[in-house]
Amino acid sequence: MRYPHKDLREFIEDLRDEGELIDVNTEVDWRLEIGAIIRRLNETGGPAPLFNKIKDYPEGYRVLGSPHGYAKPYMHARMALALGLSKDTPFEKLLETIIERLGNRIKPVNVESGECKENIMLGEEADVTKFPVPIIHGGDGGRYISTWASVVTKDPDTDWVNWGMYRQAVPLKGYTINYEETTKDLPPGRILLTLLVPTGQGGMHLAKYEEKGIPMPCVTFMGGPPFAVLSSAMPLPPGVSEVEVAGAMQEKPIELVKCETQDLEVPATSEIVIEGEIPPKDRKIEGPFGEYTGYRGMPPGPRPWVKVNCVTHRDDPILPVTCMGKPVDEWCMVGSTFGSAIMTHYLRQQGFPVRIAYYPPAGVGNHLTIVSTKVPFYGYTKVLASAVWSHRFGMVGADYLIIVDEDIDPTDLNEVMWAVSTRCYPSRGIHVESGRFSYNLWPAMPPADRPIGRGSKVLIDATWPKDWPEEWIPPVMSFEKAYPESIKKKVMERWKEYGFEE
Amino acid sequence: MSDDVFVGKLEKEGDVAYVWCPFCKASCITELIEKRDGEYLLKCKMCENEHKTSEPKYYIEVK
Ligand SMILES: [Mn+2]
Numbered sequence: 001m002r003y004p005h006k007d008l009r010e011f012i013e014d015l016r017d018e019g020e021l022i023d024v025n026t027e028v029d030w031r032l033e034i035g036a037i038i039r040r041l042n043e044t045g046g047p048a049p050l051f052n053k054i055k056d057y058p059e060g061y062r063v064l065g066s067p068h069g070y071a072k073p074y075m076h077a078r079m080a081l082a083l084g085l086s087k088d089t090p091f092e093k094l095l096e097t098i099i100e101r102l103g104n105r106i107k108p109v110n111v112e113s114g115e116c117k118e119n120i121m122l123g124e125e126a127d128v129t130k131f132p133v134p135i136i137h138g139g140d141g142g143r144y145i146s147t148w149a150s151v152v153t154k155d156p157d158t159d160w161v162n163w164g165m166y167r168q169a170v171p172l173k174g175y176t177i178n179y180e181e182t183t184k185d186l187p188p189g190r191i192l193l194t195l196l197v198p199t200g201q202g203g204m205h206l207a208k209y210e211e212k213g214i215p216m217p218c219v220t221f222m223g224g225p226p227f228a229v230l231s232s233a234m235p236l237p238p239g240v241s242e243v244e245v246a247g248a249m250q251e252k253p254i255e256l257v258k259c260e261t262q263d264l265e266v267p268a269t270s271e272i273v274i275e276g277e278i279p280p281k282d283r284k285i286e287g288p289f290g291e292y293t294g295y296r297g298m299p300p301g302p303r304p305w306v307k308v309n310c311v312t313h314r315d316d317p318i319l320p321v322t323c324m325g326k327p328v329d330e331w332c333m334v335g336s337t338f339g340s341a342i343m344t345h346y347l348r349q350q351g352f353p354v355r356i357a358y359y360p361p362a363g364v365g366n367h368l369t370i371v372s373t374k375v376p377f378y379g380y381t382k383v384l385a386s387a388v389w390s391h392r393f394g395m396v397g398a399d400y401l402i403i404v405d406e407d408i409d410p411t412d413l414n415e416v417m418w419a420v421s422t423r424c425y426p427s428r429g430i431h432v433e434s435g436r437f438s439y440n441l442w443p444a445m446p447p448a449d450r451p452i453g454r455g456s457k458v459l460i461d462a463t464w465p466k467d468w469p470e471e472w473i474p475p476v477m478s479f480e481k482a483y484p485e486s487i488k489k490k491v492m493e494r495w496k497e498y499g500f501e502e
Numbered sequence: 503m504s505d506d507v508f509v510g511k512l513e514k515e516g517d518v519a520y521v522w523c524p525f526c527k528a529s530c531i532t533e534l535i536e537k538r539d540g541e542y543l544l545k546c547k548m549c550e551n552e553h554k555t556s557e558p559k560y561y562i563e564v565k
């Protein structure tokens with residue numbers, strides 16, 4: 001293993017060695033074909049595809065699909081490999097590793113130059129259509145370049161530099177609404193239509209620049225060490241520096257180089273760096289796009305855009321692409337690993353005796369949260385629910401919050417649904433809250449409530465009631481609980497003798 | 503006073519807008535193929551089906 005990975009290429013080597021990557025040498029089309037292949041792999045738990053030959057593009061210009069997607073049989077294999085762990089690492093071990101590393105942030109180091117400077121296109125030379133940017137889903141309103149990328153912005157009033165993951169489209173005739181108007185002053189290769197929402201951290205920065213009436217420097221990078229981009233997708237609070245968390249995750253500082261035209265920095269080994277600025281209070285139509293919720297939900301609308309003034313890239317650049325949609329995609333995986341780690345860490349810090357908090361991929365990374373916990377006193381589950389919903393990541397998600405007893409493994413949905421069906425008495429255990437904030441990309445939210453995010457949450461309490469006497473709680477009839485130790489030992493020892501496999 | 507914004511308008515061949523597709527049963531990016539005698543021949547970019555209408559049902563962004 002090449003951990004800590006110097007760049008995306010070392011990670012690709014590891015994926016290939018571990019059977020988690022397939023080289024696709026057949027020529028593929030950037031128009032929908034690449035997207036359809038990645039989507040199908042997301043739905044079947046297949047390996048990451050590295051597309052080595054792309055129609056209309058020179059040899060060497062490549063696309064990496066689904067770098068951290070759902071893998072079989074070890075769902076989190078490509079997350080574990082990024083962390084330098086073996087791909088069959090049990091989930092709770094993965095989580096404890098992340099929690100331990102979260103506590104040890106590592107500052108980046110600055111280096112003079114790096115591979116991302118191998119090719120530099122300045123001003124009118126800059127052109128992002130030089131890369132095989134795909135049309136990812138049927139119905140998308142353009143070519144989406146930033147689906148697995150970090151967007152770097154800086155708070156104009158403090159030192160806080162944020163790395164966030166925000167989708168960015170390159171206008172395409174016949175797909176982008178108002179194409180003529182959109183491209184009247186600049187060619188499409190110098191325009192990134194960018195979804196920055198005011199509740200996001202990049203959006204918070206933009207609001208400050210717009211108040212001052214000045215353009216916001218904005219740089220997007222793809223590639224580099226796996227955590228350079230992964231950290232930008234993690235649900236970290238405002239003010240936290242993703243580059244330090246990325247360093248923590250790989251236990252080694254991220255190496256940064258200065259941009260050519262903006263006062264910002266990017267990982268030295270990035271595959272592609274797009275430098276530019278967002279003109280204040282200027283909007284162009286962006287969207288629609290197949291979203292992480294598994295739907296094409298948000299209609300197109302006026303959004304900020306980046307005026308590209310420089311592009312740098314490595315020789316033979318690799319563009320990483322994810323295909324958001326019906327679970328399981330990268331965002332589901334990020335939520336289920338880092339969302340779970342961050343929430344578990346937070347609840348433990350608050351003194352809650354939780355086993356873990358888990359965001360299953362089926363809840364598309366943030367809408368469903370399952371907490372397995374000891375129940376120390378009466379009324380505890382409601383206190384715990386308040387804590388989950390007070391956390392920033394619980395505020396924008398955890399719309400469905402299921403609390404189960406400590407004996408239930410929250411990562412096993414069969415166990416969780418068994419607990420809900422047998423321990424949650426609806427009139428006692430289901431608590432619906434209205435007038436709560438929820439994320440407005442949530443498809444269940446009534447359209448009229450979306451502009452202000454007027455949401456609703458439910459607590460499903462599947463723990464045994466604390467006010468019941470012990471004798472009311474029935475013993476569990478499982479192999480583990482229903483037999484004497486001597487019998488279990490005997491059965492396990494003779495298992496193969498009976499004729500069964502492991 | 504309303505300042506609704508049409509998300510795209512279909513005026514000339516090749517224009518795209520976000521309009522209702524009867525096949526997808528959803529609003530989709532749709533291209534105007536031809537406009538003749540007040541009839542619009544449209545092509546959905548999602549399902550690639552063509553459909554005709556005299557009044558495209560636009561998605562309107564309410565400001
Ligand atoms: Mn952040």
